[in-house]
Amino acid sequence: MQLSQELARLFSLLWRxxxxxxxxxxxxxxxxxxxxxxxxxxxxxxxxxAHGEGLDPSTLSRRxxxxxxxxxxLRVTDPDDRRAQQLQLTDAGREQFLAEQRRRVALVTDAVxxxxxxxxxxxxxxxxxxxxxxxxxxx
Amino acid sequence: MQLSQELARLFSLLWRxxxxxxxxxxxxxxxxxxxxxxxxxxxxxxxxxAHGEGLDPSTLSRRxxxxxxxxxxLRVTDPDDRRAQQLQLTDAGREQFLAEQRRRVALVTDAVxxxxxxxxxxxxxxxxxxxxxxxxxxx
Numbered sequence: 001m002q003l004s005q006e007l008a009r010l011f012s013l014l015w016r017x018x019x020x021x022x023x024x025x026x027x028x029x030x031x032x033x034x035x036x037x038x039x040x041x042x043x044x045x046x047x048x049x050a051h052g053e054g055l056d057p058s059t060l061s062r063r064x065x066x067x068x069x070x071x072x073x074l075r076v077t078d079p080d081d082r083r084a085q086q087l088q089l090t091d092a093g094r095e096q097f098l099a100e101q102r103r104r105v106a107l108v109t110d111a112v113x114x115x116x117x118x119x120x121x122x123x124x125x126x127x128x129x130x131x132x133x134x135x136x137x138x139x
Numbered sequence: 140m141q142l143s144q145e146l147a148r149l150f151s152l153l154w155r156x157x158x159x160x161x162x163x164x165x166x167x168x169x170x171x172x173x174x175x176x177x178x179x180x181x182x183x184x185x186x187x188x189a190h191g192e193g194l195d196p197s198t199l200s201r202r203x204x205x206x207x208x209x210x211x212x213l214r215v216t217d218p219d220d221r222r223a224q225q226l227q228l229t230d231a232g233r234e235q236f237l238a239e240q241r242r243r244v245a246l247v248t249d250a251v252x253x254x255x256x257x258x259x260x261x262x263x264x265x266x267x268x269x270x271x272x273x274x275x276x277x278x
Contacts, residue, residue, distance in 0.1 A: 003251065003259050004244040006266035007153070012175075013273045014150055020277075028195070036151075056167070059198045105143040111272040112142065120142050123265040126258065127145035133250040134152045138159075 018104040027100050030055070030063050035072065035089065035097040043088040045078060072096055157243040166239050169194070169202050174211065174228065174236040182227040184217060211235055 019029040027035065037049055050060040064087060067073045072093035078084035089097070112120055158168040166174065176188055189199040203226060206212045211232035217223040228236070251259055 003263040003266070004247050006263050006270060007247055008240075008244065009270045010266055010273070011150065011153055013270060013277055014146070017273060017277050030194070030198075055169070056201070059169075059201070062195070062198070101147075105147065107276070108143050108146055108273070111276050112269060115268075115272075119265065119268070122261070123269065124142040124145050126262040126265065127142070127149055129254075129258070130251060130262065131145060131148045131152060133254075134149070134156060134247070137246070137250050138152060138156050 014108070017107055023107065024103060025100070026096060026103070028063070028066075030059070031067055031072075032097070032100060034060070034063060034067065034087075035093055036101075038073065038087060038089045039094060039097050043076065043086040045084060045086055049087065067093070153247070156246055162246065163242060164239070165235060165242070167202070169198070170206055170211075171236070171239060173199070173202060173206065173226075174232055175240075177212065177226060177228045178233060178236050182215065182225040184223060184225055188226065206232070 015029075017023065019025055019032070025032075034049065037052065038044070046060060046064060047057065049055075050057045064073060068075065070092075071090055074088050074090050075085045076088050078086045112123075154168075156162065158164055158171075164171075173188065176191065177183070185199060185203060186196060188194075189196045203212060207214065209231075210229055213227050213229050214224045215227050217225045251262075
Protein backbone atom coordinates (compact mmCIF):
# COMPACT_ATOMS: atom_id res chain seq x y z
CA MET A 1 0.00 0.00 0.00
CA GLN A 2 1.56 3.22 -1.17
CA LEU A 3 0.15 5.30 1.70
CA SER A 4 1.93 3.29 4.37
CA GLN A 5 5.19 3.41 2.38
CA GLU A 6 4.95 7.20 2.18
CA LEU A 7 4.22 7.37 5.91
CA ALA A 8 7.25 5.21 6.69
CA ARG A 9 9.38 7.45 4.47
CA LEU A 10 7.94 10.57 6.10
CA PHE A 11 8.62 9.26 9.58
CA SER A 12 12.21 8.41 8.72
CA LEU A 13 12.81 11.78 7.00
CA LEU A 14 11.30 13.78 9.87
CA TRP A 15 13.33 11.79 12.37
CA ARG A 16 16.56 12.42 10.48
CA UNK A 17 15.98 16.06 9.57
CA UNK A 18 14.63 17.34 12.87
CA UNK A 19 17.37 15.67 14.93
CA UNK A 20 20.23 16.73 12.68
CA UNK A 21 22.66 18.75 14.76
CA UNK A 22 24.04 20.42 11.63
CA UNK A 23 20.59 22.01 11.35
CA UNK A 24 20.89 23.47 14.81
CA UNK A 25 19.21 20.84 16.99
CA UNK A 26 19.79 22.05 20.57
CA UNK A 27 18.80 18.79 22.26
CA UNK A 28 19.80 15.15 21.69
CA UNK A 29 16.77 13.29 20.39
CA UNK A 30 16.20 11.35 23.60
CA UNK A 31 16.38 14.63 25.51
CA UNK A 32 13.75 16.11 23.24
CA UNK A 33 11.52 13.08 23.83
CA UNK A 34 11.90 13.40 27.61
CA UNK A 35 11.12 17.12 27.65
CA UNK A 36 8.18 16.62 25.25
CA UNK A 37 6.68 13.98 27.51
CA UNK A 38 7.06 16.13 30.65
CA UNK A 39 5.63 19.11 28.77
CA UNK A 40 2.62 17.09 27.56
CA UNK A 41 1.85 15.09 30.70
CA UNK A 42 3.39 17.08 33.56
CA UNK A 43 5.64 15.84 36.36
CA UNK A 44 6.08 12.08 36.64
CA UNK A 45 8.40 9.46 38.05
CA UNK A 46 11.43 8.49 35.98
CA UNK A 47 10.24 4.87 35.93
CA UNK A 48 6.87 5.82 34.41
CA UNK A 49 8.59 7.95 31.80
CA ALA A 50 11.00 5.14 30.89
CA HIS A 51 8.14 2.67 30.64
CA GLY A 52 5.95 4.99 28.54
CA GLU A 53 8.77 5.78 26.10
CA GLY A 54 10.09 2.23 25.90
CA LEU A 55 13.52 3.26 27.17
CA ASP A 56 15.59 1.23 29.57
CA PRO A 57 15.89 2.98 32.95
CA SER A 58 19.69 3.24 32.86
CA THR A 59 19.61 4.95 29.45
CA LEU A 60 17.04 7.34 30.78
CA SER A 61 18.85 8.12 34.02
CA ARG A 62 21.99 9.16 32.14
CA ARG A 63 19.94 11.53 29.97
CA UNK A 64 18.05 12.90 32.97
CA UNK A 65 21.32 13.58 34.78
CA UNK A 66 22.49 15.57 31.72
CA UNK A 67 19.22 17.55 31.64
CA UNK A 68 19.34 18.20 35.40
CA UNK A 69 22.94 19.38 35.08
CA UNK A 70 21.75 21.99 32.56
CA UNK A 71 18.81 22.83 34.90
CA UNK A 72 16.21 21.87 32.30
CA UNK A 73 14.57 19.33 34.62
CA LEU A 74 14.31 19.20 38.39
CA ARG A 75 13.77 16.31 40.82
CA VAL A 76 10.89 17.05 43.22
CA THR A 77 9.20 15.02 45.95
CA ASP A 78 6.31 12.86 44.68
CA PRO A 79 3.14 14.28 46.30
CA ASP A 80 1.66 10.74 46.45
CA ASP A 81 4.69 9.17 48.12
CA ARG A 82 7.06 11.43 50.00
CA ARG A 83 9.88 8.87 49.80
CA ALA A 84 9.77 8.96 45.99
CA GLN A 85 10.77 11.58 43.42
CA GLN A 86 9.20 12.99 40.29
CA LEU A 87 10.80 14.76 37.37
CA GLN A 88 9.54 18.20 36.50
CA LEU A 89 10.31 20.66 33.70
CA THR A 90 11.95 23.87 34.88
CA ASP A 91 11.01 27.21 33.28
CA ALA A 92 14.25 27.00 31.30
CA GLY A 93 13.36 23.45 30.24
CA ARG A 94 9.94 24.52 29.04
CA GLU A 95 11.46 27.42 27.12
CA GLN A 96 14.11 25.28 25.46
CA PHE A 97 11.58 22.60 24.56
CA LEU A 98 9.26 25.17 22.93
CA ALA A 99 12.15 26.81 21.05
CA GLU A 100 13.29 23.41 19.80
CA GLN A 101 9.73 22.56 18.78
CA ARG A 102 9.48 25.85 16.83
CA ARG A 103 12.77 25.07 15.08
CA ARG A 104 11.45 21.64 14.06
CA VAL A 105 8.17 23.05 12.81
CA ALA A 106 10.03 25.65 10.74
CA LEU A 107 12.03 22.91 8.99
CA VAL A 108 8.82 21.39 7.68
CA THR A 109 7.13 24.69 6.98
CA ASP A 110 10.10 25.80 4.87
CA ALA A 111 10.00 22.57 2.85
CA VAL A 112 6.43 23.22 1.68
CA UNK A 113 6.60 27.02 1.45
CA UNK A 114 6.65 26.83 -2.37
CA UNK A 115 3.49 24.68 -2.56
CA UNK A 116 0.15 26.12 -3.70
CA UNK A 117 -1.83 27.04 -0.58
CA UNK A 118 -4.67 24.77 -1.68
CA UNK A 119 -2.37 21.69 -1.65
CA UNK A 120 -1.09 22.55 1.81
CA UNK A 121 -4.66 22.95 3.03
CA UNK A 122 -5.73 19.65 1.44
CA UNK A 123 -2.81 17.79 3.01
CA UNK A 124 -3.48 19.34 6.42
CA UNK A 125 -7.12 18.29 6.16
CA UNK A 126 -6.33 14.68 5.21
CA UNK A 127 -3.66 14.42 7.91
CA UNK A 128 -6.19 15.67 10.42
CA UNK A 129 -8.50 12.80 9.44
CA UNK A 130 -5.62 10.33 9.54
CA UNK A 131 -4.67 11.51 13.02
CA UNK A 132 -8.25 11.12 14.21
CA UNK A 133 -8.30 7.57 12.84
CA UNK A 134 -4.99 6.77 14.54
CA UNK A 135 -6.06 8.44 17.77
CA UNK A 136 -9.10 6.18 17.97
CA UNK A 137 -6.78 3.20 17.66
CA UNK A 138 -4.44 4.64 20.30
CA UNK A 139 -7.23 5.21 22.83
CA MET B 140 0.23 26.67 10.43
CA GLN B 141 -2.19 23.77 10.66
CA LEU B 142 -0.13 21.43 8.46
CA SER B 143 2.87 21.43 10.77
CA GLN B 144 0.63 20.88 13.79
CA GLU B 145 -0.92 17.85 12.13
CA LEU B 146 2.53 16.55 11.23
CA ALA B 147 3.70 16.93 14.83
CA ARG B 148 0.58 15.11 16.01
CA LEU B 149 1.08 12.39 13.40
CA PHE B 150 4.71 11.90 14.39
CA SER B 151 3.82 11.60 18.06
CA LEU B 152 0.91 9.20 17.38
CA LEU B 153 2.98 6.97 15.10
CA TRP B 154 5.80 6.93 17.62
CA ARG B 155 3.46 5.92 20.43
CA UNK B 156 1.32 3.41 18.54
CA UNK B 157 4.05 1.56 16.66
CA UNK B 158 6.25 1.16 19.75
CA UNK B 159 3.46 0.08 22.07
CA UNK B 160 4.36 -3.34 23.46
CA UNK B 161 0.70 -4.06 24.22
CA UNK B 162 0.23 -4.02 20.44
CA UNK B 163 2.85 -6.69 20.02
CA UNK B 164 6.03 -4.69 19.37
CA UNK B 165 8.82 -7.28 19.30
CA UNK B 166 11.71 -4.83 19.57
CA UNK B 167 12.44 -1.92 21.91
CA UNK B 168 12.28 1.28 19.88
CA UNK B 169 16.03 1.88 19.91
CA UNK B 170 16.54 -1.68 18.76
CA UNK B 171 14.17 -1.08 15.85
CA UNK B 172 16.11 2.07 14.93
CA UNK B 173 19.41 0.20 14.99
CA UNK B 174 18.15 -2.67 12.84
CA UNK B 175 16.44 -0.23 10.43
CA UNK B 176 19.69 1.66 9.95
CA UNK B 177 21.71 -1.51 9.33
CA UNK B 178 19.02 -2.77 6.95
CA UNK B 179 19.00 0.51 5.01
CA UNK B 180 22.72 1.29 4.91
CA UNK B 181 24.43 -2.09 5.44
CA UNK B 182 27.23 -2.95 7.87
CA UNK B 183 28.85 -0.04 9.68
CA UNK B 184 30.90 0.77 12.75
CA UNK B 185 29.01 1.27 16.01
CA UNK B 186 30.42 4.79 16.30
CA UNK B 187 29.06 5.82 12.91
CA UNK B 188 25.65 4.40 13.80
CA ALA B 189 25.61 6.26 17.14
CA HIS B 190 26.60 9.49 15.46
CA GLY B 191 24.03 9.15 12.66
CA GLU B 192 21.19 8.40 15.07
CA GLY B 193 22.19 10.99 17.66
CA LEU B 194 22.62 8.36 20.37
CA ASP B 195 25.38 8.37 22.89
CA PRO B 196 27.80 5.48 22.35
CA SER B 197 27.22 3.91 25.78
CA THR B 198 23.44 3.82 25.23
CA LEU B 199 24.04 2.22 21.89
CA SER B 200 26.54 -0.36 23.09
CA ARG B 201 24.11 -1.68 25.69
CA ARG B 202 21.45 -2.10 23.00
CA UNK B 203 23.88 -3.71 20.59
CA UNK B 204 24.93 -6.19 23.27
CA UNK B 205 21.26 -7.12 23.74
CA UNK B 206 20.79 -7.55 19.98
CA UNK B 207 23.99 -9.61 19.65
CA UNK B 208 22.87 -11.81 22.54
CA UNK B 209 19.71 -12.60 20.57
CA UNK B 210 21.85 -13.13 17.43
CA UNK B 211 20.09 -10.36 15.51
CA UNK B 212 23.35 -8.50 14.86
CA LEU B 213 26.90 -9.78 14.49
CA ARG B 214 30.28 -8.10 14.97
CA VAL B 215 32.51 -8.57 11.92
CA THR B 216 35.98 -7.31 11.00
CA ASP B 217 35.93 -3.94 9.22
CA PRO B 218 37.21 -4.60 5.67
CA ASP B 219 38.84 -1.12 5.64
CA ASP B 220 40.65 -1.56 8.95
CA ARG B 221 41.26 -5.06 10.21
CA ARG B 222 41.77 -3.86 13.79
CA ALA B 223 38.23 -2.40 13.85
CA GLN B 224 34.77 -3.98 13.88
CA GLN B 225 31.54 -3.39 12.05
CA LEU B 226 28.01 -4.33 12.98
CA GLN B 227 26.05 -6.42 10.55
CA LEU B 228 22.48 -7.73 10.47
CA THR B 229 22.17 -11.51 10.70
CA ASP B 230 19.54 -13.33 8.63
CA ALA B 231 17.44 -13.59 11.81
CA GLY B 232 17.89 -9.83 12.40
CA ARG B 233 16.77 -9.02 8.88
CA GLU B 234 13.75 -11.30 9.27
CA GLN B 235 12.73 -9.80 12.61
CA PHE B 236 13.19 -6.27 11.33
CA LEU B 237 10.97 -6.96 8.28
CA ALA B 238 8.31 -8.68 10.41
CA GLU B 239 8.30 -5.73 12.81
CA GLN B 240 8.08 -3.30 9.89
CA ARG B 241 5.08 -5.24 8.48
CA ARG B 242 3.41 -5.12 11.89
CA ARG B 243 3.90 -1.33 12.01
CA VAL B 244 2.57 -0.83 8.50
CA ALA B 245 -0.50 -2.93 9.33
CA LEU B 246 -1.33 -0.68 12.28
CA VAL B 247 -1.58 2.31 9.96
CA THR B 248 -3.28 0.40 7.16
CA ASP B 249 -5.97 -0.81 9.56
CA ALA B 250 -6.60 2.72 10.81
CA VAL B 251 -7.52 3.96 7.31
CA UNK B 252 -9.17 0.78 6.02
CA UNK B 253 -12.62 2.40 6.30
CA UNK B 254 -11.62 5.46 4.22
CA UNK B 255 -12.82 5.93 0.65
CA UNK B 256 -10.07 4.68 -1.68
CA UNK B 257 -9.91 8.09 -3.36
CA UNK B 258 -8.99 9.80 -0.05
CA UNK B 259 -6.27 7.27 0.66
CA UNK B 260 -4.88 7.79 -2.84
CA UNK B 261 -5.01 11.59 -2.49
CA UNK B 262 -3.21 11.47 0.85
CA UNK B 263 -0.55 9.09 -0.50
CA UNK B 264 0.00 11.43 -3.44
CA UNK B 265 0.38 14.55 -1.27
CA UNK B 266 2.67 12.73 1.17
CA UNK B 267 4.80 11.65 -1.75
CA UNK B 268 5.23 15.31 -2.73
CA UNK B 269 5.92 16.28 0.87
CA UNK B 270 8.58 13.57 1.15
CA UNK B 271 10.21 14.78 -2.05
CA UNK B 272 10.28 18.32 -0.66
CA UNK B 273 11.77 17.11 2.62
CA UNK B 274 14.25 14.85 0.85
CA UNK B 275 15.60 17.82 -1.09
CA UNK B 276 16.19 19.57 2.22
CA UNK B 277 17.80 16.46 3.71
CA UNK B 278 20.21 16.01 0.80
